[in-house]
Amino acid sequence: MKKTSVALIMAVAGVATAQAEPVTLYGQLNVSAQSTDEGEGRFSELKSNSSRFGLKGDYALEDGLTLVYQLEWGVDLADVGDGDNITSRNQYVGLAGNFGEIRLGRHDTALKDAQGKIDLFSDYEADVKNLWKGEVRASDSITYYTPTYNGFGVHLTYVMEDAADAEDAYSAAVYYGDENLKNSNFYAAVAVDSEVNGYDTLRLQALGKVSGIRLGAIFHRQEDIITGLEQDGWLVSGAYPLGKTELKAQYQTLEDDNAISVGADYKAGKNTTLFAWYSSFNLDTPTPDRDYLAVGIKHKF
Numbered sequence: 596m597k598k599t600s601v602a603l604i605m606a607v608a609g610v611a612t613a614q615a616e617p618v619t620l621y622g623q624l625n626v627s628a629q630s631t632d633e634g635e636g637r638f639s640e641l642k643s644n645s646s647r648f649g650l651k652g653d654y655a656l657e658d659g660l661t662l663v664y665q666l667e668w669g670v671d672l673a674d675v676g677d678g679d680n681i682t683s684r685n686q687y688v689g690l691a692g693n694f695g696e697i698r699l700g701r702h703d704t705a706l707k708d709a710q711g712k713i714d715l716f717s718d719y720e721a722d723v724k725n726l727w728k729g730e731v732r733a734s735d736s737i738t739y740y741t742p743t744y745n746g747f748g749v750h751l752t753y754v755m756e757d758a759a760d761a762e763d764a765y766s767a768a769v770y771y772g773d774e775n776l777k778n779s780n781f782y783a784a785v786a787v788d789s790e791v792n793g794y795d796t797l798r799l800q801a802l803g804k805v806s807g808i809r810l811g812a813i814f815h816r817q818e819d820i821i822t823g824l825e826q827d828g829w830l831v832s833g834a835y836p837l838g839k840t841e842l843k844a845q846y847q848t849l850e851d852d853n854a855i856s857v858g859a860d861y862k863a864g865k866n867t868t869l870f871a872w873y874s875s876f877n878l879d880t881p882t883p884d885r886d887y888l889a890v891g892i893k894h895k896f
Contacts, residue, residue, distance in 0.1 A: 620896075622648030625718060626672050627870070627891025634883025641673040642889070645718040647684060653691070661691040663698070685732065698738040704731045704766035705738075705750040706796055709784040711774030713802050713811035715832045715843045720887045721856040721874040726849045727828060728817045729788055729796040733764070746771050746779065754791065764790040780804045793820050809834040815849070826850050839863075851879035866895045 625644040630637060649667030656662055667684040687700030707730050714723045724730035735755040741748055752766035768786035772779040781803040788796040800813040813830040828849035835842045839862040847854045858872030870893060875886040 617652040617654050623895050625893040627889040629889040633885040643671045643673040646670050664688045695742050696740045701734045702738045704752045705768040706766045706786040706788045709768035709786040715845050716856045728794045853877050868893045
C-alpha cells in the first residue's frame with residue numbers, strides 16, 4: 596500500500612511537468628551533516644531539514660472565481676525509509692475572488708503563518724517551535740485571507756472539532772506590509788490562537804530593513820489551557836548581506852530557557868545555497884543543555 600501511494604504521487608508529479616501553468620511542480624532539498632550534543636555525549640548525524648516537494652496551481656472559473664490548490668509532502672533524505680518517508684504538509688483546495696481567498700484542508704494556522712521570515716533558523720534545530728507553542732499545521736481547517744487594503748490584511752483559521760467530545764479552535768492574524776520585504780521595507784503582524792492544540796497564544800512581530808540589515812523581533816505569550824501555566828518569551832534576529840554570503844544571528848527565550856544561533860548562507864547558484872550554523876540551548880529544566888553544529892546544502896526547484 597505504501598509503495599502504491601509513493602508511485603501514485605510520482606505519477607501525478609510526472610503529469611504536472613507535462614502540463615502548462617495551471618500546475619507547478621516545486622520542492623526543496625535540504626540536508627546537513629551535523630554534530631550533536633544533547634547531554635549524553637557528542638555524536639555525528641545526517642539531517643534532512645524539512646525537505647519537501649509538491650504540486651500547486653490555479654484555474655480560472657466563471658463569475659470571476661479562481662480555483663486554487665496545493666498538495667505538499669515532506670520527504671526525509673537522511674534517516675527514514677519506505678512508506679514512512681512521505682509525510683503530509685499543507686494540502687488544500689479553495690476559491691479566490693474579489694472577496695479574498697478561502698482554503699479547505701490542512702494548512703498552517705494564521706498565527707504560524709504570520710511569523711513570516713523572522714525566524715532565520717526555521718527547519719533547523721533552532722526553529723522557534725523547539726521553545727514555543729503555536730507552530731501548528733491544522734487538519735480539518737478552513738483558512739481565509741481577506742484582500743489587502745493599503746498594505747493591511749487579515750488571515751483567519753477555523754479548526755473543526757472532528758469528534759463529538761472535542762472543541763473547535765481559532766487562529767487569527769492582522770498584518771501589514773510584505774513579509775519578504777520586496778514590496779516594502781517593513782512588515783508587522785499581531786496574531787492569536789484560541790484553544791489550538793491545547794494552548795492560547797499571542798504574538799506581536801515586526802521585520803524591517805535598516806541600512807541593508809534585516810532585523811526582526813517577536814514577543815510571544817502562551818498559556819496551557821488545562822494547567823493555566825502562562826509563559827512569555829521573545830526573539831530577535833538579524834541578517835547582514837555580504838556579497839554572495841549572508842551572515843545571520845538569532846536569540847530566543849521562553850522564561851529562563853534560551854537559544855542562541857549564528858550562521859552563514861552562501862549563494863552558490865540561483866536556487867542553491869551552502870550553509871553553516873551553530874545553535875546552543877540553555878534550558879532551566881531537567882532537560883540537559885544542548886548544542887549543534889552543522890554544514891549543509893539547500894536546493895530549491
